[in-house]
C-alpha cells in the first residue's frame with residue numbers, strides 16, 4: 001500500500017498528495033458506514049486502481065484536529081498582522097494568540113509590512129511578544145524581506161495562516177511560492193481594511209515539502225468553546241504565576257491576594273495583556289449568559 005495526505009475533498013472524491021503526484025481516491029465501502037469523516041489533512045494508505053486513481057484502504061491516526069476550519073494534523077499557525085495599513089491592533093493580536101493556544105497549535109507571530117513603518121516601532125512590537133516567549137518574525141512580503149526565515153519555519157509542516165483581512169497573507173504565500181493560487185486584494189482605501197478574497201479550503205503543497213491550509217473566511221476570533229477557568233492557560237505569562245494566588249479557584253479578576261494582579265502592578269505582566277485577559281474573560285461570561 002502507498003501513503004499520502006488528503007489535500008482536498010470534493011463530491012466524495014479525495015485528492016491524495018503522494019510524493020509529487022496527486023491521486024484521486026474513493027473510500028473503501030466499509031468506511032462509509034457509521035459516523036466517520038475523512039477530512040483534509042488526514043493521512044491515508046491507498047492502493048492504485050489506475051495511473052492516478054486509487055482506493056483508500058486505511059486512515060492513519062490523527063495527531064490533531066482543528067475544528068474551524070475542519071483540518072486534521074495541522075502543526076502550526078502563522079498569525080499574520082500588518083504593522084500598519086491596516087494598523088496593528090494589540091488586543092486583536094491577543095485574541096488570535098488565545099485562540100491559537102486553545103487550539104493547541106504551535107504559534108509563529110508574523111509582523112508584515114515593516115517597510116511602511118520605523119524600525120523602532122517594529123523592534124518594540126517584536127520584543128513585546130518575544131518576552132512572553134513567542135516566536136516572532138518581522139517581514140515585508142511585498143519586498144521579499146524575511147521570507148526565507150519564514151519559509152524555513154514552514155518546511156515539512158502543515159501550517160495555517162490567520163490574521164485580519166489585508167494583513168498580507170496571500171502576498172506572503174505568493175512570495176514564498178509564486179502562484180500558490182491565492183489572490184491578493186488591494187486594501188480598501190476607504191476603511192483601511194481589505195476584503196476576504198481567499199475562497200477554497202484545501203491543502204496547498206510547498207515545493208520543498210510541507211503544506212499550507214488555504215482557509216476561506218477563517219475568522220479565528222470566537223471564544224465559544226472556552227471555559228473562563230481555563231482562560232489563564234492560554235496566556236503563557238499568566239499561567240505559571242496563577243498557583244501563587246491565595247485562592248486556588250482565583251481567576252485573577254476581583255479576588256483578594258491575587259498573585260497575577262500583583263505581577264501586573266509590578267510590571268512583570270504587561271498591563272495590556274492583562275486587559276486583554278479581562279476583556280476575553282468578560283466575553284466568555286457574556287456568551288454563557290446567551291445560552
Ligand SMILES: Nc1nc2c(ncn2[C@@H]2O[C@H](COP(=O)(O)OP(=O)(O)OP(=O)(O)O)[C@@H](O)[C@H]2O)c(=O)[nH]1
Pocket residue numbers: 112113114115116139140141142143163164165166167168169170171172183184185186187194195196197198
Ligand atoms: N507595503 C507593503 N504592502 C504589502 C506588503 N504585503 C502585502 N501588502 C499589500 O497589502 C494588501 C493586502 O495584502 P493581501 O495579501 O491581499 O492580504 P490578505 O491578508 O491576504 O487579505 P485577505 O485575503 O483579505 O484576508 C495588498 O495590496 C498587498 O500588496 C508589504 O510587505 N508591504
Ligand SMILES: [Zn+2]
Pocket residue numbers: 242245250251252253255257258259260261
Ligand atoms: Zn489570581
